[in-house]
Amino acid sequence: MSVVAQFEIQHHQFLDPQGQLREPAPALARDSAELLRMYRLMTLVRMFDAKAVNLQRTGKIGTYASCLGHEATHVGVGAAMRPEDVLAPVYREFGTQLWRGVKLTEILIYWGGDERGCDFSIPRQDFPWSIPIASQTLHAAGAAMAFKIRGEARCAVAYVGDGGTSEGAFYEAMNLAGARGLPVVFVIVNNRWAISVPIESQTATRTLAQKAIAAGIPGVQVDGNDVIAVRHVVSDALDRARRGGGPAVVETLTYRLSDHTTADDASRYRSAAEVSDAWKLEPLIRLRGYLTQSGAWDARQEQELKLECTRQIEAAVDQYFGTAKPSTDAMFDSLLAKPTRSLLQQRDIARRYANRHGGE
Numbered sequence: 001m002s003v004v005a006q007f008e009i010q011h012h013q014f015l016d017p018q019g020q021l022r023e024p025a026p027a028l029a030r031d032s033a034e035l036l037r038m039y040r041l042m043t044l045v046r047m048f049d050a051k052a053v054n055l056q057r058t059g060k061i062g063t064y065a066s067c068l069g070h071e072a073t074h075v076g077v078g079a080a081m082r083p084e085d086v087l088a089p090v091y092r093e094f095g096t097q098l099w100r101g102v103k104l105t106e107i108l109i110y111w112g113g114d115e116r117g118c119d120f121s122i123p124r125q126d127f128p129w130s131i132p133i134a135s136q137t138l139h140a141a142g143a144a145m146a147f148k149i150r151g152e153a154r155c156a157v158a159y160v161g162d163g164g165t166s167e168g169a170f171y172e173a174m175n176l177a178g179a180r181g182l183p184v185v186f187v188i189v190n191n192r193w194a195i196s197v198p199i200e201s202q203t204a205t206r207t208l209a210q211k212a213i214a215a216g217i218p219g220v221q222v223d224g225n226d227v228i229a230v231r232h233v234v235s236d237a238l239d240r241a242r243r244g245g246g247p248a249v250v251e252t253l254t255y256r257l258s259d260h261t262t263a264d265d266a267s268r269y270r271s272a273a274e275v276s277d278a279w280k281l282e283p284l285i286r287l288r289g290y291l292t293q294s295g296a297w298d299a300r301q302e303q304e305l306k307l308e309c310t311r312q313i314e315a316a317v318d319q320y321f322g323t324a325k326p327s328t329d330a331m332f333d334s335l336l337a338k339p340t341r342s343l344l345q346q347r348d349i350a351r352r353y354a355n356r357h358g359g360e
């Protein structure tokens with residue numbers, strides 16, 4: 001007998017839950033200007049998320065998927081990417097999108113049920129939100145294949161949830177990326193739950209990162225509530241991919257502090273004790289603690305930031321309320337470059353229906 005393959009999965013954390021820095025830490029840990037930029041966006045994400053839940057509760061938007069607790073992962077990944085890269089999100093990752101230039105109003109328009117919310121003014125080449133879980137990993141692998149064929153120094157980043165890693169599409173995307181050495185990074189957001197299915201029932205694997213090994217690509221795990229670690233590890237993976245070193249999988253360990261969506265009641269399947277334990281690890285307190293201890297942040301700045309975020313959010317909500325409704329054509333026109341005959345027939349039926357009902 002001989003051993004023909006062995007592997008190990010590394011776990012990275014620099015900021016512990018108390019906001020203490022573990023050494024050796026990357027240079028980013030001393031760059032307060034950049035850390036503050038990330039902290040500001042994480043705070044905006046947290047506050048906008050709460051507003052979006054309230055807008056759903058008052059009937060102003062449709063079902064909404066909160067990202068409460070995921071802020072460090074989402075902002076860390078956004079900050080690691082370059083503008084020319086391409087993001088293939090699922091449905092929670094607007095923190096990454098905001099870093100890349102998507103507008104708060106566009107996010108509200110999308111969750112208000114309007115396709116135009118996916119037509120981001122910036123970044124034009126990012127993929128829209130994806131509700132079918134894991135399908136976006138294939139889109140990202142396809143985009144990465146195009147970059148490689150064209151000789152462009154760009155990368156694709158695909159998000160996938162812990163639940164999404166059980167889908168065939170995820171394995172197919174990793175396999176293609178590995179076989180062709182594509183410049184794509186798959187970020188698995190392991191928030192421990194796939195609606196009501198806990199990670200323990202989802203898979204028997206010890207880590208989700210090790211799923212990469214079967215595709216011949218490196219997998220690494222990171223504390224997803226530590227924005228320094230997320231950004232550092234994803235930057236490394238992207239740099240390698242950009243230099244022709246091939247794909248990577250990064251598993252970020254975090255927790256979904258909210259319900260799955262506004263249509264869910266998580267208290268029916270998980271304990272209050274588990275959730276309150278998870279709050280002790282959440283990402284904002286941790287980064288704020290570190291910034292405060294290093295003298296880069298204080299209570300007055302915190303208060304001003306919250307006021308500024310409130311102003312920004314209110315302006316975005318006003319703009320959303322002031323956006324004219326789409327015509328019924330919009331949902332058909334954004335589907336295919338060359339609509340099929342049956343799609344055109346459906347568009348006509350919708351037009352007649354809208355005319356009869358005064359555009360409602």
Ligand SMILES: Cc1ncc(C[n+]2csc(CCOP(=O)(O)OP(=O)(O)O)c2C)c(N)n1
Pocket residue numbers: 092131132133134160161162163164165189191193194195256260
């Ligand atoms: C292909 C597909 N199957 C089933 C669903 C229904 N569904 C919506 S969310 C979800 C769970 C996803 O969990 P996870 O991948 O962990 O992502 P999270 O919601 O935790 O971010 C499922 C099964 C879906 N959207 N798409």
Ligand SMILES: [Mg+2]
Pocket residue numbers: 161162163189190191192193194195
């Ligand atoms: Mg999940």
